[in-house]
Amino acid sequence: MAEELAVPGMDGAERFLSDAAARxxxxxxVERPAARSLDEAAGILGISPADIVKSLVVKHRDGSFLFALxxxxxxxxxxxxxxxxxxxxxxxxxxxxxxxxxxYERGTITPLGSxxxxxxYADATITGRRISMGAGAHGRSAFVDADALTAxxxxxxxxxxxxxx
Numbered sequence: 001m002a003e004e005l006a007v008p009g010m011d012g013a014e015r016f017l018s019d020a021a022a023r024x025x026x027x028x029x030v031e032r033p034a035a036r037s038l039d040e041a042a043g044i045l046g047i048s049p050a051d052i053v054k055s056l057v058v059k060h061r062d063g064s065f066l067f068a069l070x071x072x073x074x075x076x077x078x079x080x081x082x083x084x085x086x087x088x089x090x091x092x093x094x095x096x097x098x099x100x101x102x103x104y105e106r107g108t109i110t111p112l113g114s115x116x117x118x119x120x121y122a123d124a125t126i127t128g129r130r131i132s133m134g135a136g137a138h139g140r141s142a143f144v145d146a147d148a149l150t151a152x153x154x155x156x157x158x159x160x161x162x163x164x165x
Contacts, residue, residue: 012136013140014136015103016135016137017029019112020144025149025152026148027142027144028142030142032045032141038072049072050071050073051071052072053126054069055069056068056070058076058090059090059091066085067114067120069150070161071131074163075163077159080159080160080162101118102118103116104136109134110135112153121160122155122157122160123160124158125159125161126150127147128147130144131149
């Protein structure tokens, strides 16, 4: 069973920063106004949607979870991810289930500081870049080197996405 990372009294932003520091990751956290869409968030941050990486919580049929790190201009390729994980069914859980599994609300989810350190699968298209991702709280984004992030998380890096149709 996965080890619990929850620290009493520590909010999501603090968990994020604490976990990043423990892993030796250099992250820059910026405050930003709320965005109604990924494109709007990219505009606020002055980057392309491809440079915002969504941390998606994915549920196994057995009740366990994984994180899928997908660039903002792409979507999960369910057939590719299922084949890589070796299962025939995966799904996106409801927001309350994702919160229970990670300690983060939708829009703030990140593998860093998750209350349970679920396995991480990162799309190969994020490699070699500085990316933005959720920082554990609404109105905050983190910038981090994608290669350092995937190495620190022990992520499986593979082709798990496809362009939006």
